[in-house]
Amino acid sequence: MENLQDNQFDVWEVFIQSKPGLPHIHAGNVHATDKKMAVQNARDTYTRRGEGTSIWVVPSLNVTASDPDENEMLFDPSNDKMYRHPTFYILPEGAKNI
C-alpha cells in the first residue's frame, strides 16, 4: 500500500468537520509519510480560515469505492418500492401529528 515508487509520499484523503454536531466531509487530499504529518498538512492546507474543528485523515489506498459501472444496479431509485416513502400510505382524514 505504501508509495515506494518515488519520494512524493503517500496520499491521504482529508475529511473536515466544520463544527461539532456536523458530519466530517471530504475536503481533498494531502501527501504525507505518516499520520502525524498527514494531520499537520491537512490542517495547513484545508483549515486556514476556521473551516474546521476536527480533521480525519485516511490513507487513500485504504478507501474502497463503489464501481461506477455498477451505478445502475447499486443506485437504482427502487421506484417499485414506493412503500419506503411516507407518502405511500393512506391515512384516515383527520388523523393528526402523524
Place this chain on the structure above:
Amino acid sequence: MKNLHNDESFQKRIDANEHVEPRDYMPEGYRKHLIRQISQHAHSEVIGMQPEGNWITRAPSLRAKQILLAKIQDEGGHGLYLYSAAETLGVSREEMIEQLHSGKAKYSNIFNYPALNWADIGAIGWLVDGAAIVNQVSLQRTSYGPYSRAMIRICKEESFHQRQGYEIMCKMMAGTLEQKQMAQDAMNRWWWPALMMFGPHDSDSPHTGDAVKWKIKRESNDTLRQKFIDKTVQQAELIGLVIPDKDLKWNAQNGHYDHGTINWEEFFEVINGKGPCNKQRLEHHKKYHLEGEWVREAATAHKMKKIKRERHHLTH
C-alpha cells in the same frame, strides 16, 4: 445516465451537465487536456509565489508583510489543491514537477515579468489576481468534478488577494506625487500582460474547440477578457489611474469597452522563453526542489523504519 464506455455516451453526459468523476469513463483526449490544463494551473500558483516572495522582507509595514505572507501561503495551498486534482487523472506529482523542469509543462506567462517595486505588488494583486479570478469563477462550473471542487475552494480564498492589491494601489494614489507615478508605472507595465493571461483570441486559440465541447472551459478567452476589462476600468478611474490603452472606449451599443490591439508577438516571445524572468523562475524552482531532496528522503526513511519496526512486532 448510464456510464457506458464510449465517447458518444460520454458526450451525452457532458451535454446533460453531469460532472465527470475520476473513475468514470473519459476519452483519452479529455484526460490529456485536463492534465495539461490543471498541471499548468498548479505550476502557475507555485511559480506565482516567486515575484511576491521577493517582497516579503521589503514590505513597507508589518501589516503589509503579514498580508503578503498569507497571500503567498494561499498560493502554495492552491497549487496543492490543483496538483491533487491532476493526480486523480493518473499523473504523479513527481511527473508533473519533472515536466515543469524540462519545460514540457508551462505555467502562466505573467510570472515571467519582474516585480520591480512595491507598486508592482499592488498591481499583481489587483490585476493579475483579478484576471485569474475571472477565469477561475468561470472554471467553478468545469465538467471535471475534482477540478471544479478545487476551483470553488480557490475562489473562496482568492477574493482577498485582489482586494489587498487594490488597497495598495488606492494608498499609493492617495500619496505623494512620486507614489502616484509609481502606481501608474506599475499599471502601465502590468495591464497588457494581464490581458494576455486569458490567452489568444478565440479565432487563434488552438485548444478551445474540444475544451468547450467537453465543458472543461465554460467561456471563451475573449469573453473572459472582456469581463475583466469591463470590471476593472471603473476601479482604475475611481482612484485616478489611467488605463494605458489610447483605444479604450466605452461602446454604448454592445455595453462593453472596446480595447486596442494586443501585442501577441510579445506574448509568444515570452511563452517561448524570452521573457525577462523565465530562466530565473525555473532555476529558482529547481534549486529549492533539489535542496529539499534530503527532507523528502529523511521523511521516507523514517516511514520505512517505522514499517519495519511494526512488522518486527507482528512476527515476534
